[in-house]
Amino acid sequence: MAKRGHGEGGIDERGENVFRLRWRANGRRHTKTFRGTKAEARKELRALTTAVDTGEHVDPSKITVSQWIDQWIAAGAPGRKKQKVGQRTLERYEELLRVHVKPKLGDKILQKLKATEIDELYGELEQKLAPMTVNHVHRCFNSALSTAERKGMLASNPMTRIEQLPSAGESDHGLALDEADLKTLVNGFKPSATMYAPVAVDASTGVRRNELLAFWWTDFDPEKKTLKVERALEVTKKFGIRYKAPKTWRGKRTIALDDGTVALLLTEREKYQRLTAGIPDGADASNVDFTRIKLPDGALIFPGAPAAGEDFDLTKPRDPSTFSKRFRKGADALGFAGFEFHHLRGTHATLLLDKGVPVHTVAERIGDDPAVLLRNYAKRKRKQTADTSVASVINTISAGIFES
Template sequence: MARSYGNGSIEERDGKFRLRYRLNGKTMSKTLGDHIKTKREAREELRKLLKAKDDGMAVEPTKLTVAKWIEQWIASGAPGPKNRTKVGQRTLERYEQLLNEHVIPALGTTAMQALQSTAIDKLYASLEAKVAAGRMAPRTTRHVHVVFNSCLGTAVRKKLIAVNPMLFVEQLPNPNPKPADLDDEDEGDDHQEGLSEAELGKLVAGFKPSSLYPLIVLAAATGARRNELLALRWTDLDVAKKTIRIERAWEHTKRFGLRLKAPKSARGFRTIGLDDATLGVLLAEMRKHQQLMAGIPDGADVDLSLVKLPPKALMFPAAPDIGQDFVLTAPRMPRNVSKEFRRKADLLGFGIKLHTLRGIHATGLLDAGIPVHIVAERIGDDPATLLRWYTKRKRSQTANETVSAALTTLTAGFLKS
C-alpha cells in the first residue's frame, strides 16, 4: 500500500520501494535499488526528488543511452550548453568522428541518467594509455574531452540529466595542448614563433618558381587563413584603395565536399590594406589570368584592361589537368596546397606549416608596436586571445634568453679550468 508524503508517495512491495511524484503535470515513478533497505531511506530519496523539482533541477526518467543522445546532439548541429548556435559542417563531422571512435565504444550503451564520473574516468585512463603507447596524440584526448563535455552540458540544459557527471571526473586529459578550434583548416596553432625579416624574405623568395608564390606573398602580407585566401576572387580586390575584402572561405566536408561558407564570426568579415609590393604581385597574377582568358601569348602588346575576367574568377584557381582548359573558377584543394607548401618549406630549411604565416604576420606587427586591437582586426581574431598568446610567447622568449645568458656564463667558467 502506498503512503503519501506531501507531494509524493512511497509504495513497498517484496522488500523494494517505489516512489511516485508529479513532474511537469505527469505522474512519475522510480523504483529504488537494493541499497535502499528502510522506509526512512526511501523517504530521504523522495525528499531529494521533490527538492530537485522545487529547485528546477528535476528531470523526467528516461532510458536514453549515451549513444542515442550523441546521435541526437549531432543531428541537431551540436549546439553548446550556453551558445545554442550550430557549428560548421566540417566541425560537426569532426565531433562525430571523435565521439564515434572514442566515446561510444566505451559508454554508448550506458543510460544517460546512469552515467557516472567513474565511467568517464576509466574512458580517459584508456585514452591516456593510448597516448603513452604512441597510438594517440595528447591533443586528441583533449579534443575528446572538450566535445564530450559540451555534449553532456547540452543534455543538462535540455533537462535530460540533472548534473553533468564531468564535474566529478578525477583527472581531465592533459590540458596543455591547446583545445583548438576543430574547424581550423591547417590543424595548427594560430600563432607560432616568428621568423626574422630576412628569414621570411628567404622563405617567400624560395617560392618564386612555384605557382604558389602569389598566394604565399599574400598570406605573409595579410595573415589571412588558407581557406580565406583560396576563396578570394578578383572582385574582392580594390586596386584604387589598395585593399582586399575577406568575406568567404572554403570548407571541405564529407557530406558536401568543397563548398563556400561565410567566416565563422563577425570578425572574419574584414577589409585588409595592402602594401605596394604585394599589390604589384597580385596585379601581375591578374595579367596572367587575363592573358589566359583571351589566349594572348606572353610579350604581346595588348591592352589587357579590355579583357574582363568572370565575376567569380578566383585569384588562386586550380591548375588544369594535362590537356584540359584553365578554369578560373575551379578551386584548389586546400589540403593539397598545405602539403605543397610544407614540402617546399622543408626543402628551403623551414619546418613550418602554411598556417604559421598567420602567426608570423601577427608577431611582426605586434613587435613593431602596432596596437593589438588593430592587429586582431586585420587577421580577424579576438584581441584578448591574441594578447594572451603574444604575452605568453614574449614571456617564454625572455625566459629562454635569460637562461641562455646564465648558461653561457656558467660554461665559460668551467671550460676555462
C-alpha cells in the same frame, strides 16, 4: 498548470522555466523534466509525440549514450547558445565521439552514466592519444551531455563531477621568423608559378589559409589598396569543398595592402586576363586594354589547377590540404624544417607587434581576438628569443640606476 488533449500529452509548470512533460507511448505514460521557456517546452513535447507517431520514440529512461549522441549530432550539435555548428565541425564531432566515446560508453544508459566511468575513459584515452585530442573529445562530449541536461534527459551532467579535466597541452604556436628569414622563405618559392604568389600575399597580410584560397578578384581593390575577407573555404565529407562565412564578426574585414603586394596581385590578374582572352604567354600585349577583359563571376585569385583533360576553371578552389603539403615540402627544402603554412600568420602578427603596431590594430587586421593574439605572441617570443631582449633592456636601465 497547462494541459493538452488526451493523446497529445501535457505540460505542468514546476518552477521558473522548469516544466514536466507528459505523454503516452505504446500504452505507457511517460514524464520528463524540461528546463527552458514555455515555447521551448511545447516544441519538445511536439517532438516527443511526433516520435511516437513515426515509431521513433525511445523512453528517456532507457536511451543510451550512443542513441543520445546520434540525436545530438542529427540536431546539429547545438551548444550553450542553442546554435548548430558548421558542417566541418559537425563531422569532426561525430568522428571523435564515434571513435573514442561510443566503443566504451555507448551502451550505457544515459541517465545512469557516472562520472567515474568518464574518468576511466579519459584515463585510457590519455594513454594513446595526444593531450589536444583528448581535450577535443572532452569538449564535444561535455557539450553533448550539457545539452542532454538542458533538455531534461539528464538530472545533472556527470561531467561536473569528474576528477580532472583533460589538459589541452602546449599548443603549437610556431616560431615566428625574423624579417631576413621571412624574405628568404618567400623568395625561395619564386621558381614555383603556383606557390609564390599565395605565399607572398599571406606573408604580407596574415590571413588564414582558407581565407586566402577563397579570395575572389572582386575582393581586390587596387585603387584603395585593399583586400576584403568575405568568406573562407570549408572542407566537408558531405559537400566537399565549399564556401562559408567567417566564424565571427572579427573574421569579416578589409585589409590594407602594401605597394609590393598590390603590384604582385595586378601581375597575377593580368595573367588570368591573358588566359581568358586567349593571349599566349610572352606575346606582345602593349595595345591590349586589360580593363575590358572581364574575369568570370566568382573567379578566384588563387584557383585550383585543372585535372588531366579538363579546361582551366578560374572558379575552382584549390584543395587546402594539398596546398599545405606543398608548402611544407617547399619550406623543408629551403631549410625551414617544421615550419607550417599557418606559421606565416603568426610571423606576420609578431613582426607587426615587434614594430610597435598596437595590439588592437594587429588583431583587427588578422581577424583575431586581442587577448588571444597577445597570449600566442608571448609564447612565440618566449620560444624564439628567450630573455635576451629583456636582459638587454634591464642592463640599460640598471646602468642608469647605478651610474656613479
